Amino acid sequence: MHYGADYNPDQWPEEVWPEDVTRMREAGVTLVNLGIFSWSRLQPEEGRFDFGWLDRVIELLHAGGIAVDLATPTASPPPWASARHPEILPQDERGATLWPGARGHFAPSSPVYRRLARDIAAALADRYANHPAVVMWHVNNEYGCHLAADYSDAARDAFRRWLSERYGGVDALNAAWGTDFWSQRYGSIDEVLPPRLAPCSRNPAHLLDFQRFTSDMLLECYLLERDTLRAHGATQPITTNFMGAFKPVDYARWAPHLDLLSDDCYPDVNEPESFRDAAFQRDLMRSLKPGVPWMLMEQSTNAVNWRVSNPPKAPGQMAALSAQAIGRGADAVMFFQWRQSRSGAEKFHSAMLPHAGMQTRTWREVVTLGADLAELPTLPSPGDRDARVALVMDWENWWAVEGLDHPYNRLDHRAELHRWYHALHRRHVQVDIVPPERVDERYQLAVAPLLSLLRDEGASRLEGFVRSGGHLLTGPFSDLVDENDRLCEGGYLTRLGPALGIRLEDFGALLPPDAAGPGEREAFFAGPFGECRGTAFAEEIDAVSATVEASFTTGRRAGHPSLTRNRHGEGIARYLATLPDDRGVQAIVDHVLADARVVPVLPGLPEHVEAARRGHLVTLVNHGGAPTEIEVTGFDVVSGDPVDGIVLGPFEWRMLRDDRSASDQEVAE
Numbered sequence: 001m002h003y004g005a006d007y008n009p010d011q012w013p014e015e016v017w018p019e020d021v022t023r024m025r026e027a028g029v030t031l032v033n034l035g036i037f038s039w040s041r042l043q044p045e046e047g048r049f050d051f052g053w054l055d056r057v058i059e060l061l062h063a064g065g066i067a068v069d070l071a072t073p074t075a076s077p078p079p080w081a082s083a084r085h086p087e088i089l090p091q092d093e094r095g096a097t098l099w100p101g102a103r104g105h106f107a108p109s110s111p112v113y114r115r116l117a118r119d120i121a122a123a124l125a126d127r128y129a130n131h132p133a134v135v136m137w138h139v140n141n142e143y144g145c146h147l148a149a150d151y152s153d154a155a156r157d158a159f160r161r162w163l164s165e166r167y168g169g170v171d172a173l174n175a176a177w178g179t180d181f182w183s184q185r186y187g188s189i190d191e192v193l194p195p196r197l198a199p200c201s202r203n204p205a206h207l208l209d210f211q212r213f214t215s216d217m218l219l220e221c222y223l224l225e226r227d228t229l230r231a232h233g234a235t236q237p238i239t240t241n242f243m244g245a246f247k248p249v250d251y252a253r254w255a256p257h258l259d260l261l262s263d264d265c266y267p268d269v270n271e272p273e274s275f276r277d278a279a280f281q282r283d284l285m286r287s288l289k290p291g292v293p294w295m296l297m298e299q300s301t302n303a304v305n306w307r308v309s310n311p312p313k314a315p316g317q318m319a320a321l322s323a324q325a326i327g328r329g330a331d332a333v334m335f336f337q338w339r340q341s342r343s344g345a346e347k348f349h350s351a352m353l354p355h356a357g358m359q360t361r362t363w364r365e366v367v368t369l370g371a372d373l374a375e376l377p378t379l380p381s382p383g384d385r386d387a388r389v390a391l392v393m394d395w396e397n398w399w400a401v402e403g404l405d406h407p408y409n410r411l412d413h414r415a416e417l418h419r420w421y422h423a424l425h426r427r428h429v430q431v432d433i434v435p436p437e438r439v440d441e442r443y444q445l446a447v448a449p450l451l452s453l454l455r456d457e458g459a460s461r462l463e464g465f466v467r468s469g470g471h472l473l474t475g476p477f478s479d480l481v482d483e484n485d486r487l488c489e490g491g492y493l494t495r496l497g498p499a500l501g502i503r504l505e506d507f508g509a510l511l512p513p514d515a516a517g518p519g520e521r522e523a524f525f526a527g528p529f530g531e532c533r534g535t536a537f538a539e540e541i542d543a544v545s546a547t548v549e550a551s552f553t554t555g556r557r558a559g560h561p562s563l564t565r566n567r568h569g570e571g572i573a574r575y576l577a578t579l580p581d582d583r584g585v586q587a588i589v590d591h592v593l594a595d596a597r598v599v600p601v602l603p604g605l606p607e608h609v610e611a612a613r614r615g616h617l618v619t620l621v622n623h624g625g626a627p628t629e630i631e632v633t634g635f636d637v638v639s640g641d642p643v644d645g646i647v648l649g650p651f652e653w654r655m656l657r658d659d660r661s662a663s664d665q666e667v668a669e
Helices: 014-027 052-063 079-084 111-128 153-167 170-177 204-231 251-257 274-288 317-327 361-375 395-401 413-426 456-467 582-596 662-668
Strands: 002-007 031-034 067-072 134-139 262-264 294-298 330-335 389-392 431-434 445-448 471-474 502-506 523-527 530-535 540-543 547-552 561-568 571-576 609-614 617-622 628-636 642-648 653-657
Touching (some): 002 014, 002 361, 014 052, 031 134, 031 330, 111 204, 134 204, 153 170, 153 204, 170 204, 204 251, 204 395, 251 395, 262 274, 274 431, 274 609, 317 330, 317 609, 317 653, 389 413, 395 413, 413 431, 445 456, 445 582, 456 571, 471 582, 502 561, 523 561, 530 582, 571 582, 617 628, 617 642
Parallel strands (some): 002 031, 002 330, 031 067, 262 294, 294 330, 389 445, 445 471
Antiparallel strands (some): 502 540, 523 547, 547 561, 561 571, 609 617, 617 653, 628 642, 628 653
C-alpha cells in the first residue's frame, strides 16, 4: 500500500528538501510523484538539460526510503518552446490561439510538440531508468483536462490522416457521414476540416469522429512517451492519471495501454451525496482494468480551490474517502500535493503539509492515515465476480447522446448514470461499470440508461445476456443509432426490440422543468412500486409480447405503458419510457433488484454506511455524522481477531475478512 503525494521541490529552496524528507517519513510517505511540472527547470532551453537538482532530490528521497514515480513534464511546455515554435500552440473552434500562461497549452497533433516531448522523455529515461529509487513512470498529467479539443492546422492535417486510415477513401467517409444532406459531400478527404465554428448545426457524424480523433491523438501522445521510455531502458510500470468519467477521453480505449490505472478524484464536499459520486469513480477505475489494482493518484487532504465555495473536509472525511478507494481496488493513496504552494494558481489548494504547519488537524489526520495504512497486510486483487450488477457506460454513446438536434436536447448522460448508480449504492449493491460488449454471465442485472448509440456487437451481447438468464433494464432513447450516429434501418429499437418485446413509435419529448410557456413538463406513472414522476420523455411504446408493469397516469400518454417486462429466453428485459426522478429511480431499482435476486454486499446497513467487497475483504465506511452500530461478523484484517458487531463513529472505517465468496453469500441469502 503506497502512500504519498505529488512533490514539487523546484518550488522551494534546496535547504527545505531535507526537512521535506524528514516530515515525509513522519507521515508514513512511501512514494512521491516527482517532476510533473518541471519542464522549464529540467530543460532551460532547447538542446540543454539540467538534471543536477533532480539528481540531488532523488538521492535525498532514496536515502530516506521514499520511492519515486518519475514524471515526464510534458503537460506544460516551457515558455521557450512556444516562443521558438509557435506552431505547437492549440486553437479553439473559432481559430483563437490558446497562449502560454497556464498549463496544457500544446496541440496534441503537433509534430514539433511531439518531438520535444519525445526528447525530454528520452533524456529522463537515459538518466534515471536504472536508478533504484524510481519504481514507476508517470507520463504527462490529466490528458485533455484543460483542452477538450484542438482545431489548429496541425489537428486539421492529423484529422485527415486519421479519417483516411478509418475509412480508406472519401466514398466510404461520405457514406458513413451521410454527406448528401445539406450538400456536404466531399470530393477528397483533403477537403475535410475539423468541425470549427459554423453557421448552425454541424454534421453529427463529423462531430462524433472528431471526438474519437481527439481522444486518439491524446492517446498517441501517451504511447509516444511510453514507447520512448521503454526504448531508453525503462522497465518499471508506466501510467498516466485519469479523471474518473471524463468525457473528452475514452478511457476504456486507453486502459489496455497502461500497466496500471491511476485516477484523480475530488468529490465536492458541499454535496451530501458526493461520497457516492466518488464510489462511482472508484468502481469505474476497477472496471476499466478488471482484476488489476489501481492507484488513487490525486485527492485533496482538505479544501480545494477551484469551486465557487471550497469548504474543508469534515474531521475524518479524508481518511473515509481514502478507505473507500482501497475497498474498491486501490493499492495506493496519494494526494496533490506534499507541501502547499506559496505562489501560483493552486496556493489555496490543501496539501499533506499545509501552510499552517504541523499543529493542524490536516497534519494530524495525514500522519494517522499513514500509520493506519502501514498496518494493512498485502491486499488481494479486486475479484472479477465481486459485483453482480453491471451499469452500462460507453464513451462513444456519451458523445452521441449529448449531441444536439435530438428530441430532447438537455440530456446529461453522466448525471443520469450517477442517479442509477446512487440508487444501487444506497442498497449496498456492488457495481461494475462496463461497455455493452462486456456484459456477460458474471452479472445478474445490467442497467443501461440512455444507450442511444449501440454497436452491433454490444447489441448482440445484451440480447445474449438476457437470453441466457440475465435481467436487463434500459430506455428511454436507447438502441437508435449505429457507430456513425446514423439511425438504423427499420426505425427504433431494431436490435433490442425483440428481446424487450415492445415497439417504439415516438419519443414524446417533455418540456424542461424551467421552460416557459404551456406544455407538459412531467409525466407521472404508477406501478407495483407506487407513483413516480417522469421527465424528458413520455415515449409512445406498444407492448408486443411484453407485459405492462407500470403505466402513465397523467398527460397525453395517460393509460399507456411506461415500464414493460418481457421474458426472453431464460431472462427478463425491461424498458422504461421516461427518465424518472430520484424517488422513481430508487423505486425501480428496488423492484428489479428483487426480481433479479441481487443481494447486497452486507444486508441491513443504513444508507450512509457503505460496504465494498474486494475478494475476501469487506470495507465498511460510515459517511454519516453519528456513530452507527453494525451487525457483522468476520475477522479484523489488521489484528486477525474475530468480529461480532462493530460501532463505527462518524467517518470511521473498518476492513474485515469474510471468507465467503460473493456467490456463497448469494446461496446463503
